Amino acid sequence: MTGWTTSEMMTVAASRALADRATCFVGIGKPSTAANLARATHAPDLVLVYESGTIGAAPDRLPLSIGDGVLADTATSVVSVPEIFNYWLQPGRIDVGFLGAAQLDRFANINTTVIGPYDDPRVRLPGAGGAPEIAASCGEVVVVVSQSRRTFVDTVDFVTSVGFGRGPGDRERYGLRGRGPTQVITDLGVLRPDPETCELVLVAVHPGVEVQQAREATGWDLRVADDLVVTEEPTTRELEVLRAIEATAAPA
Amino acid sequence: MTGWTTSEMMTVAASRALADRATCFVGIGKPSTAANLARATHAPDLVLVYESGTIGAAPDRLPLSIGDGVLADTATSVVSVPEIFNYWLQPGRIDVGFLGAAQLDRFANINTTVIGPYDDPRVRLPGAGGAPEIAASCGEVVVVVSQSRRTFVDTVDFVTSVGFGRGPGDRERYGLRGRGPTQVITDLGVLRPDPETCELVLVAVHPGVEVQQAREATGWDLRVADDLVVTEEPTTRELEVLRAIEATAAPA
Amino acid sequence: MAELMSLPDAVASLVHDGDTVAVEGFTHLIPVAAGQEVIRQGRRDLTLVRMTPDIVYDQMIGAGCASKLIFSWGGNPGVGSLHRFRDAVQNSWPRPLAIEEHSHAGLANRYVAGASGLPFAVMRGYRGTDLPAHTDTIRSVVCPFTGEELTAVPALTPDVAVLHAQQADRAGNVQLWGITGVQKEVALASARVLFTVEEVVDALEPRPGAVVLPSWVVDAVAEVPGGAHPSYAHGYSDRDNDYYRSWDAISRDRDTFTAWLDREVLGTTGVTP
């Protein structure tokens, strides 16, 4: 099917990263849209966990905030914020964490804190939120972020959430028990960490995207997998469901 | 009024130790009877907290266990057992802790663990339960126990819950933030710690009790206050209410 | 995802010789039927963990299932002693029973640490008592900010939690209410989780004060109406205080206990007709 946007392609690709029956710690925005798309298509028993304390939320419309009332109304269980972090995230019960990024580096470290020096920031960003512990404790992390030289930098200005630190062995050294980022899904394609070096490698481009575009949108010398594939384009059903979901979030 | 038992006198005296509006951490048995008597007489706004997690329970009959359903049905709030200890008892929010004892010594240390050596006990008792932290963290502790040489010993075989340790300064040394035992109420009278030495001193005898009886029922050389008083005997109302309360606990 | 199965199948698949087993329930919702099924299946060398060893552990200890007990209060609530527990500790009958003794606050915090994926918990407790001298799972830790010395207890992570609740739905989500005790912490601290429930329902209706554990943190659910007797299930049954009183006589003597065990546990299937 044709007639889809790169943003839609990114969301669809992200939703495909979620297996059925998995438990997923969901941030608001694209991750939430992708998770709800997955639940409405190939993963009906996907368990959505939001940091507001809602476990097994099954919203019938797209939540507009992490603490949207629809999450509490439809959840299997609603717990306090300390409990969601201490009893549910910290022990490694959650399979997949979905994160965004303002800056991302070649080792998939994430910055959502500041652009420029911390004490004299060029841009002050919102900060950590739940991300550092999601990145540390989920079984794996999927990063969803638009690709550009501004975002994909050689070294992040501030490590808010650890991907692979400075390379192999760092996660173990820090005692981080999750496997870390396994996929970075962008509007251009998909990157995965090299099992040897932990450096992000382009493993897929979305239909119509040239490798050169991805290289130009990356602030380091981007490696490309020998077996680079082209992402399967969104199916009619995926697009219909996605658009229906997004319509529910339209401004009142 | 006449015609009351020493056990009733003890319970009435214990109930009088509870001020209205106080918060009271209640154990089952005599403490619970006394606390409910206080609530039914001079302290209608006494807040009863049970270690089962019930805060502000207002049972209409005597609970038969620490986890009696009537406590949950009538409580302002029911919380988990970890929460009752960590959020409610530990910070020192509870004014009065009510404790019993199998052995009690001159410094009001309590043993509910073993009689004889720990590794080869003559009698294995139930153990600590909530007592060590009640004794440590409540604003003050009231001990309710029948007085005999078997129970009132010079030194307890095992310190399950700290009264004043080996004397002045020990509570501070151990970082115990409550004031410790302020009264020991028995079937013979009332003992209070000497402000200087922390040793228990007989300050009151119940009507009809001779000081000599109290001395004979004590395993150390019991000091008697110069201004020893005689406990005011139970009023008709106290006895009527107490008997009505105890009737509700009669075996089915 | 929790599987709905019979109690014998659930115990057979989740409880093994040598396991550390937490049969919990704070006065309320004590899984006595499940404990008796463990006896019936002849499990041995169990390390039993429970804040308030109560009739259920008196029975399991007397039946010889346990080699160690981790606990904080071992009595027959409102009645007196647990005679089988005392006989095991004082006379090693039917076999020696090692004990590891804590306070309620300490044991509750050990479950909290286990549920939280932490190796230990910090608390104010035990200081000045004789417990640390006899229990090596009580140590101290210094606050890195104030320098204050506090008490540390290690996480408890049982091999299997055995718990009772009022309801489960057909997907295996479990709901319990009333006095909820340490049930959530024990379930989340344990490697495997077995729930007996009063009733399996089509849908769990939300209740004030309820704890709901999602199916994906539970392994097995067995429908056992009355499975908490002589303790109770809030909204389903009352505590059988006469039974607790009568247990004193049954358990006081080894022969009467053994006769009771043969007649009431080993001689039955546990499945009420």
Add this chain to the structure above:
Amino acid sequence: MAELMSLPDAVASLVHDGDTVAVEGFTHLIPVAAGQEVIRQGRRDLTLVRMTPDIVYDQMIGAGCASKLIFSWGGNPGVGSLHRFRDAVQNSWPRPLAIEEHSHAGLANRYVAGASGLPFAVMRGYRGTDLPAHTDTIRSVVCPFTGEELTAVPALTPDVAVLHAQQADRAGNVQLWGITGVQKEVALASARVLFTVEEVVDALEPRPGAVVLPSWVVDAVAEVPGGAHPSYAHGYSDRDNDYYRSWDAISRDRDTFTAWLDREVLGTTGVTP
């Protein structure tokens, strides 16, 4: 025991210049009306604590109430930046704002330690990030049993908690439900507790998922219907997402913000006729 009083009286009696104030509510039940009353009363040099500084703190910071902010995520949820917060951090307007930055897990655990009467909390977090280099309230602690190194954060014990709930009864017992966030921990960690509520009722009817705080841990209750707007009160109002969007334009520019402040806050009594 909580006293029922007007919002101006409650703020005047409980919130003082220089206080550490936690105005909490995780997306839900944010006490915006109370925050605006603090602005109206001209409080200064406050250390503001909040996991998610949101419009309420953008307003208080822009109005010059704060000299320090302790937080874990400072944005306009679903919209973008908090412009007054950014202007204060980047340009010290209207005055310099010191910041102490944590993660959600870290700040939540700091409240837990405060509520528990402990000087610190233990957690897994921050390791490998740049946060410890800039936040000196993040340290490490070693497990006395395993030797494992973990993260420690100090207790947060605000001078006053400012919170919103759906209901209080006339005795001052407070009930909130829906997403309960860190409300209980903040109330129990703070020296003084101010609640605004949607409604004062004769009796609190038990609700699924509700948190009930007894009157004796609350100082003041003020009935302020709609007091959480533009956030929401589950069962009473919906989140005003348009307001959050419109805040972006109002707050982006100092003059439009100042005009808004004069017109909507300083120029009103806050008491809706």
